[in-house]
Amino acid sequence: MAPSDNQPIQFAQRMSQLPPYLFGMINQMKMEKRWKGDDVIDLGMGNPVDPAPEPVITKLLEAANDPKTHRYPVAYGMRNLRIELAKSYKKDYGVDLEPDSEVLCTIGSKEGISHLCLALIGPGDTVLVPAPAFPVHIYAAIIAGGSVLRIPLEEDKTFVARLETMCTNVYPRPKVLILNYPHNPTGALGSLELYERVVYLAKKYGFMVIHDFAYNKITFDGYVAPSFLQVPGAMDVGVEFGSFSKTYNMAGWRLGYCLGNKDMVAGLRKIKGYYDYGIFSAIQVAGIVALRHCDEDVVHQAHIYQNRRDVMCECLERMDWPIARPKAGMFVWAKIPAPFDRMGSLEFSVQMMKRANVALAPGIGFGEEGEGYLRIALVENEHRIRQALRQMKRAMKEIEQEGMPQAQAG
Numbered sequence: 419m420a421p422s423d424n425q426p427i428q429f430a431q432r433m434s435q436l437p438p439y440l441f442g443m444i445n446q447m448k449m450e451k452r453w454k455g456d457d458v459i460d461l462g463m464g465n466p467v468d469p470a471p472e473p474v475i476t477k478l479l480e481a482a483n484d485p486k487t488h489r490y491p492v493a494y495g496m497r498n499l500r501i502e503l504a505k506s507y508k509k510d511y512g513v514d515l516e517p518d519s520e521v522l523c524t525i526g527s528k529e530g531i532s533h534l535c536l537a538l539i540g541p542g543d544t545v546l547v548p549a550p551a552f553p554v555h556i557y558a559a560i561i562a563g564g565s566v567l568r569i570p571l572e573e574d575k576t577f578v579a580r581l582e583t584m585c586t587n588v589y590p591r592p593k594v595l596i597l598n599y600p601h602n603p604t605g606a607l608g609s610l611e612l613y614e615r616v617v618y619l620a621k622k623y624g625f626m627v628i629h630d631f632a633y634n635k636i637t638f639d640g641y642v643a644p645s646f647l648q649v650p651g652a653m654d655v656g657v658e659f660g661s662f663s664k665t666y667n668m669a670g671w672r673l674g675y676c677l678g679n680k681d682m683v684a685g686l687r688k689i690k691g692y693y694d695y696g697i698f699s700a701i702q703v704a705g706i707v708a709l710r711h712c713d714e715d716v717v718h719q720a721h722i723y724q725n726r727r728d729v730m731c732e733c734l735e736r737m738d739w740p741i742a743r744p745k746a747g748m749f750v751w752a753k754i755p756a757p758f759d760r761m762g763s764l765e766f767s768v769q770m771m772k773r774a775n776v777a778l779a780p781g782i783g784f785g786e787e788g789e790g791y792l793r794i795a796l797v798e799n800e801h802r803i804r805q806a807l808r809q810m811k812r813a814m815k816e817i818e819q820e821g822m823p824q825a826q827a828g
Contacts, residue, residue: 495523627656
């Protein structure tokens, strides 16, 4: 029977487990203000404004003119791209990968993680996720039917101790651990020592590891992010996801990859065969060019982000915000200073949108562990960053004079 006024649509039970997407609300406010002609400076979303490298764009245009690329692609990725990804991991991390069984291309890392969760997780399965967390790391597992337990993201030894406690005390034992280093939103860094301990525990307690490595090349101050797959035994227990979105400014192109354990890769490959036809072939050809010829562009882009980080942090420090400068990623994880922290991160973000025309990501959007913080993206140029913070400073003075609004519920 079709739905009517008297018979509303009945959504699946899983929909009741999904809270309102706070970033969607902020984005809607941003777009409504822009439709009215307001100049909103978007520091909320990690959406690069810089162009992809010129050789990548040139190759895309060339490949798009070839009618062969207009056909359905292979769902798990063009073989030459998979070969190139394996070569890049050998060059960058010393990791040997078999292109046909241990490498798979995805429509960005978010899609890949979501579909892998569908392949691995079902009702009754427990998934461990460090928190605060990028929403897909929690809700992909929930949508797949799993139960998520959050581990506070703390210093490595404490985190590992909590992880082992959960493995021994939770029944049934956790099935999957989802990691993300360099971390979004906090900028926390992974280490080979941490990964070694995780691999040891994964083998001891029988859980699988999914590592989201989307910010692997956006690093500062000489820091080099290690791959989870560098650790001996990591290929036995887990996979690593990466993306061209941040590394090559190809966010809208939707090109990512999954590497590692052949059985997990095979599961993702199987389920993707039912869900999609993969990535437009011309984009995959352009991805090959990015991997082969654009290392210098990646270094240059990381330097741009480092300069923006320095400008952002210097301005916030002058405003008496307590700031820790990140060594990786596209964001500053900023604690809201007193007395504005009483507003809550959502209400503070709403007020900055209304009063300052600046979009920010409220920490509560990454879970209750993120309350009291903002994730501020480094995507705008240095002039726009300074402008945004001047506008925020004026808005904060207005709020002080008028009195603090009440915090909104997340």
